[in-house]
Amino acid sequence: MEFEERLDALASKVKSQAGAIGTEEATKNAFVMPFISTILGYDVFNPLEVVPEFTADVGVKRGEKVDYAIVRDGEVQILIECKASLGELNVEHASQLFRYFATTNSRIAALTNGVVWQFYTDLDAPNRMDAKPFLVLDLLDIDETVISAIQKFSKESFDLESVISAAEELKYVGALKREIAGQFREPSLDFVKFFTTRVYEGSFTARVREQFALLVPKAASQFLTERVNERLKAALGAGVPARALPVTSAPVVEADISADAEVETTVEELEGYQIVKAIACAEVKPQRVAHRDAKSYFAVLLDDNNRKPIARLHFNGRQKHLGLLDEEKVETRYPIDSLEQIYEYADAIRTAVRRYA
Numbered sequence: 001m002e003f004e005e006r007l008d009a010l011a012s013k014v015k016s017q018a019g020a021i022g023t024e025e026a027t028k029n030a031f032v033m034p035f036i037s038t039i040l041g042y043d044v045f046n047p048l049e050v051v052p053e054f055t056a057d058v059g060v061k062r063g064e065k066v067d068y069a070i071v072r073d074g075e076v077q078i079l080i081e082c083k084a085s086l087g088e089l090n091v092e093h094a095s096q097l098f099r100y101f102a103t104t105n106s107r108i109a110a111l112t113n114g115v116v117w118q119f120y121t122d123l124d125a126p127n128r129m130d131a132k133p134f135l136v137l138d139l140l141d142i143d144e145t146v147i148s149a150i151q152k153f154s155k156e157s158f159d160l161e162s163v164i165s166a167a168e169e170l171k172y173v174g175a176l177k178r179e180i181a182g183q184f185r186e187p188s189l190d191f192v193k194f195f196t197t198r199v200y201e202g203s204f205t206a207r208v209r210e211q212f213a214l215l216v217p218k219a220a221s222q223f224l225t226e227r228v229n230e231r232l233k234a235a236l237g238a239g240v241p242a243r244a245l246p247v248t249s250a251p252v253v254e255a256d257i258s259a260d261a262e263v264e265t266t267v268e269e270l271e272g273y274q275i276v277k278a279i280a281c282a283e284v285k286p287q288r289v290a291h292r293d294a295k296s297y298f299a300v301l302l303d304d305n306n307r308k309p310i311a312r313l314h315f316n317g318r319q320k321h322l323g324l325l326d327e328e329k330v331e332t333r334y335p336i337d338s339l340e341q342i343y344e345y346a347d348a349i350r351t352a353v354r355r356y357a
Contacts, residue, residue, distance in 0.1 A: 003151050006038050011139040014085075018115055018140075021085040028067065031114030031139075032082050041155035042070055049155075054079070054100075066096050069106075072158060076104040085114040091131055094120070101129040107160060108153065115139050119153075121167050134171035141295035144317015146170070181264050184220055192216045224267050268320075268339065269298040272313045275342045276300045276349060280310055283353040297323065308356040311349055324348050327355065 014031055021027050033044050042049045054069035054076070070078040081097050083089060089111055097109040097120070109120045109129055118133035135149055149170060152159045183191045193204055196212040277289045277300065290304040298315065302308040312323030314333060321333040322342055336342065342349075 003039075003154070004147060007139075007142065007147065007150075010034055010039060011142060014115055014139045018085050021114065024082055024084045027085040027114040028082050031085060032068070032080070032112060035112075035114070035117070036068065036070070036080070039150070040070070040153055051076075064096055064099070066100050069104075072155075076106045077108065077158070077160065078153065079104065079106050079109045081109070081111050083111070083113045087113055089113055089116055089118055094129070098129050102127050107164060121164060123168055123171065130171075132171065132175075134167040134174075136174060142316070144319060146174075147317070184217070185264075187213065187216050187220075195219075224270070263293050263295055265293045265298070266315060268315050269293065269313055271339050272315065272322075272342060273298065273300055275339060276311050276313075279343065279346045279349045280353045283350050284357050302353060302356045305356075310352050324352065 010031075013034070017030060021030055036042050036050060037044050044050045044052075049071055051069040051071060052067065053065045054067075055065050066079050067082045068080040069076045070080070079097055079100055081094055091111075094109070094111045097111060100106070101109055101120075101122070107121055111118045111120070111133075115138065117137040117139075119135040119137075120129050120133050122128055122130060123134065124130050135146055137143075137146055137150055149163060149166060151157050152163045189209070192209065192213050195216050196204060196208065200208060200212070202208065273291045277286065280289045280300075280302075284302065288303055289310065290301050292299045292301060292304075292306070296314075296316075298313040299306070300310045300313070302310055309325050309329075312325075312331065314321040314323055320336050320339075322336050322345060323331045323333045324345065325331045334345065
């Protein structure tokens with residue numbers, strides 16, 4: 001299996017079993033050891049590669065242990081501290097990692113609950129573990145842009161210098177993406193004030209603040225919608241009927257596509273949805289084509305029915321994929337480099353619509 005396929009397989013296991021794992025030891029056995037073994041490629045039963053309950057006395061802290069140490073050429077390279085899979089991760093859980101980081105040759109430390117992996121290094125001060133991770137891998141919502149960095153931790157491709165050199169960019173780009181998404185979901189006072197003072201000449205009073213707290217997110221939403229329509233109109237130049245342009249959306253609620261506050265619908269996903277809808281409307285009325293967003297993919301459905309999938313958009317990573325399902329609900333993912341390439345699969349999309357219509 002390729003690296004990404006192994007990662008997807010483990011992610012499926014985590015998704016199905018995470019709710020049943022309640023202890024740290026169970027987390028290690030079910031999720032952490034398989035990650036070290038199948039994803040990173042180290043022999044968990046070889047103490048020359050993986051040392052469980054690693055001990056290195058630190059000052060007055062005698063006998064304190066780190067859950068795993070990964071060793072290469074006799075030197076500790078990666079330290080791993082584990083918590084139960086149902087628990088939240090925060091930097092307070094990493095006290096042993098902070099102490100051990102300075103007393104070993106390790107430049108990489110990982111804090112995990114088996115579901116989320118937070119990777120740390122020493123960007124802020126040499127030989128002192130940073131307070132914030134430079135890389136976060138969530139197995140329930142894999143960001144494909146970090147997969148290549150994760151692969152560099154593996155036994156086969158271990159490239160410490162490459163990881164360290166890219167760590168600063170990974171850290172700040174990831175943080176900025178999360179901050180921007182958060183501001184669009186729930187604008188802060190500073191965010192509202194920033195835009196208000198550029199269009200409103202009066203004082204930023206409490207009344208003005210209350211007014212623009214509603215107007216700023218509304219304007220942002222309209223701006224994103226207009227960008228979607230602009231891209232769609234350009235794509236419609238290929239001859240897709242203009243009647244497909246109107247946008248409808250459906251509630252993101254279903255048993256196997258859960259409504260989750262952490263799900264973030266992107267502009268590109270909405271653009272892709274518009275294109276799929278434009279193609280589907282050759283077979284059915286526009287109002288029958290709906291969408292739902294989940295952590296792992298963006299679904300386009302007929303009649304807002306999860307049993308009638310038209311297509312799936314996998315746009316979370318660097319390489320975008322269009323997912324199409326056959327009569328047996330077996331999905332095939334086709335790589336696309338631009339949204340306009342979706343039109344190349346118009347026949348398959350229309351076939352899927354006719355299957356349920």
